[in-house]
Amino acid sequence: MNVGTLAFLFIMTIFVNQALAAPPIKIGALFSVTGPASFLGEPERNTAQMVADEINRSGGIKGRQVQLIVYDTQGDSTKAVQAATRLIRQDHVSAIIGPSITGDTMAVIPIVEKAGVPLVSCAAGIKITEPVKSWVFKTAQNDSLAVAKIYEYLARHKIKRVAILTVSDSFGSSGREQLKLNAAKYGIQIISDDTYGPKDTDMTPQLTKIRNSQAQALICWGTNPGPAIVARNAKQLGVKIPLYMSHGVSSKKFIELAGDAAEGIILPSGRVLVADLLPNSDRQKKTLLSFVKDYQNHFKKEGDHFGGHAWDAMMLVKTAIERGGDKPSDIRAQLEKIRNFPGIGGVFTYTPKDHSGLNKDAFVLVEIKGKDWVLVH
Amino acid sequence: MNFASQILQYLLSGLSTGAIYSLIGLGFAIIFNSTGIINFAQGEFVMLGGMLTYFFLSVVKVPFAAAMLLAVITSTATGVIFERLAIRPLKQPTHLNLVIITIGGSIFIRGLAMIVWGKDTHTIPTFYGSAPITLEGATILPQHLWIFGITFLVIIINKLFFFYSISGKAMRACAYNRNAASLVGIDVKRMVLFSFAISSSMGAIAGMIAAPLTMTSYDVGIMLGLKGFCAAIIGGMSGGIGTVLGGMILGVLESMGAGLISSGYKDAIAFIILLLILFVRPQGLFRKAETERV
Numbered sequence: 107m108n109v110g111t112l113a114f115l116f117i118m119t120i121f122v123n124q125a126l127a128a129p130p131i132k133i134g135a136l137f138s139v140t141g142p143a144s145f146l147g148e149p150e151r152n153t154a155q156m157v158a159d160e161i162n163r164s165g166g167i168k169g170r171q172v173q174l175i176v177y178d179t180q181g182d183s184t185k186a187v188q189a190a191t192r193l194i195r196q197d198h199v200s201a202i203i204g205p206s207i208t209g210d211t212m213a214v215i216p217i218v219e220k221a222g223v224p225l226v227s228c229a230a231g232i233k234i235t236e237p238v239k240s241w242v243f244k245t246a247q248n249d250s251l252a253v254a255k256i257y258e259y260l261a262r263h264k265i266k267r268v269a270i271l272t273v274s275d276s277f278g279s280s281g282r283e284q285l286k287l288n289a290a291k292y293g294i295q296i297i298s299d300d301t302y303g304p305k306d307t308d309m310t311p312q313l314t315k316i317r318n319s320q321a322q323a324l325i326c327w328g329t330n331p332g333p334a335i336v337a338r339n340a341k342q343l344g345v346k347i348p349l350y351m352s353h354g355v356s357s358k359k360f361i362e363l364a365g366d367a368a369e370g371i372i373l374p375s376g377r378v379l380v381a382d383l384l385p386n387s388d389r390q391k392k393t394l395l396s397f398v399k400d401y402q403n404h405f406k407k408e409g410d411h412f413g414g415h416a417w418d419a420m421m422l423v424k425t426a427i428e429r430g431g432d433k434p435s436d437i438r439a440q441l442e443k444i445r446n447f448p449g450i451g452g453v454f455t456y457t458p459k460d461h462s463g464l465n466k467d468a469f470v471l472v473e474i475k476g477k478d479w480v481l482v483h
Numbered sequence: 484m485n486f487a488s489q490i491l492q493y494l495l496s497g498l499s500t501g502a503i504y505s506l507i508g509l510g511f512a513i514i515f516n517s518t519g520i521i522n523f524a525q526g527e528f529v530m531l532g533g534m535l536t537y538f539f540l541s542v543v544k545v546p547f548a549a550a551m552l553l554a555v556i557t558s559t560a561t562g563v564i565f566e567r568l569a570i571r572p573l574k575q576p577t578h579l580n581l582v583i584i585t586i587g588g589s590i591f592i593r594g595l596a597m598i599v600w601g602k603d604t605h606t607i608p609t610f611y612g613s614a615p616i617t618l619e620g621a622t623i624l625p626q627h628l629w630i631f632g633i634t635f636l637v638i639i640i641n642k643l644f645f646f647y648s649i650s651g652k653a654m655r656a657c658a659y660n661r662n663a664a665s666l667v668g669i670d671v672k673r674m675v676l677f678s679f680a681i682s683s684s685m686g687a688i689a690g691m692i693a694a695p696l697t698m699t700s701y702d703v704g705i706m707l708g709l710k711g712f713c714a715a716i717i718g719g720m721s722g723g724i725g726t727v728l729g730g731m732i733l734g735v736l737e738s739m740g741a742g743l744i745s746s747g748y749k750d751a752i753a754f755i756i757l758l759l760i761l762f763v764r765p766q767g768l769f770r771k772a773e774t775e776r777v
Contacts, residue, residue, distance in 0.1 A: 144602050274747055301747045305706050307697030310496040311742030311749075314489055314621075331604040331698050338696075342615045342624050343492070363606055363698060 130173040131166075131432045133158070133423060134193035136204035136214065137228075137416070141181035142275075142304065145330065145357075146206040149401075149413035150228055151176055154203060156404050157420040167427050179205055183213035190214045194221045200432045203419035204228050206412075209276050215242055224438040226423060228415035231280050235461040243441055243461045245418035245451055247376065249277075251466040252353045253284040255374040257292035259471055259482070260323060260350075269298035269321035269347075271312055271336060273328030281327035281352055297321055302332060309339045317345050329354035334363035341367040348372070353469065356411045361477055372482060374469040376411040376451050380479050390448045397450055414450030421449060488620025493738045495618070499627040501734020502634040506689035507711025508718060508726040509641065510682035515720050516658035517678035520581040524565065524589035526708015527596075528683040531558045532690025533699030534596055537605040547608070555687045561592070562683025566676055589704065596701040609695040630692050637685060638727055644681075645722055654678060655722075706750070713757040719767020728769065 135154050138147035158174040166172060175197050177189035186205050193199045194217065201224045205211050208231030215234070218225040218241050227234055230246040260268065270285050272278040278301070289296050298319045300312040313336070316324055324347055326336045333355050340349060349371050351360075356375035361368045377384060381394035397417055401409030425447065426440035444463070447454040452468025471482040507529055514522040535554035539545050545553065569584050570576075612625035645651035656664040657674045665671045690699070690707075697703070710733065718729030733753060740752040760767065 140602075301745075303747075303750055305703075306749065307693075307703075308496060308500055308738075309746075311493055311738050312746045314492040314496075315742055318489055331700070334604075334698065343622050344615060344617075359603070363604060365606065 128170045130171040131427060132173050132175060132197060132199040134197060134199035134202040135174055135176040136179050136186055136189050136193070136202060136210065137176060138181035138206040138210065139178040143181040143207045146228070146412045147178070147181070149410055150204065150206055150416035152405050153401065153409070153413035153416040154420050156400060157417055161424060167424055175199060179210050181207060181210070183210050186210035187213050187217060190217045194218075194223055199223065200427070200434050201226065201423050201437050203416065203423060207276070208234060208280065215239060218242065223434045224441060226419040226441070228419055231276070232284070238459055238461050241438060243456060243463070245422065245449065245454070245463070246415045247353070247451055247464050247468045248462055249281050249352070250284045250288065251464065251469055252374040253281065253288050254466045255469045255471060256325060256350050257288055257294055259372070260294060261292040265322045266293060267295050267297050267321050268323045268325055269300070269316045269319060270296055271300045271302065271309070271316070271324060271326045273304055273332050274301045275304050277354055278328050285325065285327065302328070302336070304332060306332065307335060309336050310343060313339050313343050313345055317343055321347055323348050323350060325350045327352040327354065330357075330359055331363055334360055337364040337367040337371060353411065358408060361474055368474045368477070370474065372471055372473045375472050375479070376414055376468065377470055378409065378411050378414050378450050380470065380472055380481050383481050389453055390450070393448050394450060418449035418451050418454065422447065422454065485620070489742070491619055492621035493742045494735060495621050495623050495627070497735035497738030498731060499623070499630050499734070500738065501731035502630050503689050503693045503707070504710050504714040504733050505727040505730030506634055506637060506685055507707055508714030508730050509638070509722065510686045511712055511715040512718070512720045512722050512726045513685075514678050514682045515715070516722050517654045518675050520578060520585065521712070522679070522682065523582065523585040523708065524592060525682060525686055525711060526704035527589045527592040528558050528562060528686030529690035529707050529711070530596065530699065530701065530704035531561060531592070532687030533607065533694030533703065534600055534605070534701065535687070536691050536694065537607050537699060538600065540607060541605070551691055554691060555684050558687030559680050559684040562679045563676060566679040570675070570679070571672065589708070593701060593704060600701060602701060604698050604700040606698050607694050624696070626695050633688065633692050637688060642723055650677060710753055713753050716757055717760055717768055719770035721767070721770060725767060725769035729767065
């Protein structure tokens, strides 16, 4: 045999090997990596990639490598719809995780329902899984649970009259809706209902009005930087009533932006922020601590509440594929059977009637003391 | 807490926001007056003032005063480079071309800031003192006093420059009649450069004094630029007291509207005022109507 024939045979064996190697499992991801919701999309994309790499390093799922295909929706529902269509028609993914925000998710739902591809969203809007849709699941806690957590605390402390200050985007208006819906159930009366724009830099007019009212507590619902400005303005105006925030600011960035004004603020958060303060008996503690450590090693930043949504989505899909294979309908069926899965956002139990998987124990109340988080009991 | 102190609070908050709008508006007016174009990138110089101060302070770690100086110098340099590269080479300087170029420039500067500094919001410390000051039931922060003081100083220096120095008078001459000015020996191209330099440094100063209160990020320029533009329109694009009053009026109306009517309409108020002025009195509140004889 001459060199040419040897080379030809060598190349052929490589081709044959490739053909025999099992095709990768394709999982699509839609995240708002750039744009106004990038504080959600970027940690989510990082986390999803980190989980995919780790799965592949330990041999893949049932010997097959995972291929994560990420598209950036830029927080724009039109782009989300285009990307979802591409994932399904061109990339032939078995499941889609994301999108990061409720607006994008609601736009993508009709597409996945029609195509029969399971969607595990990382967004919080309660409308995503209520009413239940057979192909749609979510990992982020409902904002109604966060509201319940705050109201429960207020009722326990005999606070009856609250003022609410919400941002005018979809996160804030969803929170406002839940705040108004659930107030009566906890004996709470909303005596002042104000809003602010996502890019506003001065909330002193609204806070002056609130300071003059009979409110006993102020609940601010928004994502950075607005609530930080609210906290600082409140301190400047000498607003004496206690300030409560939403889980939208459950990251160290809020404390950094609000500075001294953050002291004493109470908010609901996923357990990931206070992982090391939890009792050892907590079912999530082990998962939480390893997630925080992994994220820190990979990205030199603290793993936060938002990246956790993507971790949960990836791991839930992985578990479903391990149990049932990677056909979209099998993944869907296995997801519905998941019980007591300890994730980052909480302990997940999906049923045919409940595709959000969490209850109000998914949140803990934390207080900001000395520029750090402290568990509130 | 009575109604009077509530109104006083709205007034004070509104005046301090208004001072920022005035400075930005003056930037628009100066360039408009010497070149006849609206520089829609003005808002980005405001953003650069704040972001560069953060950058020099927290990343390069120079002392605060040096960081501020460097921020203003870098912003001015950016303004000059922008004029040289984007405005001067134009062979056909029609208004439409120039407007589109300045809009493109603003998007470019914003994108560059996003790539270099990321999308996060950043804080810079207040200048001196942080305890609130109470005044008849309304409170302001020392930073607000700094804002009023510095705005006042900049306006006075502006007025002195434009009315009592040769370069200032030359720039005003260009505004009245470009051809005539160049006929009497004024280097019009150099005056255009000066006007960009002055506007970008004023924008940077506005950004710097506001950032300790409002925090800064790569996209604060959009809204601030628009509001400053409104202030300039209300003032009739005058290089002096008209635009200042325009900014103050805008700030106070916004604040009152948010407090008394509804906070959701805050931005709407600014733009409704802009539309009303453009429909009813397009020369601004403080200028006499101009007519041109053909």
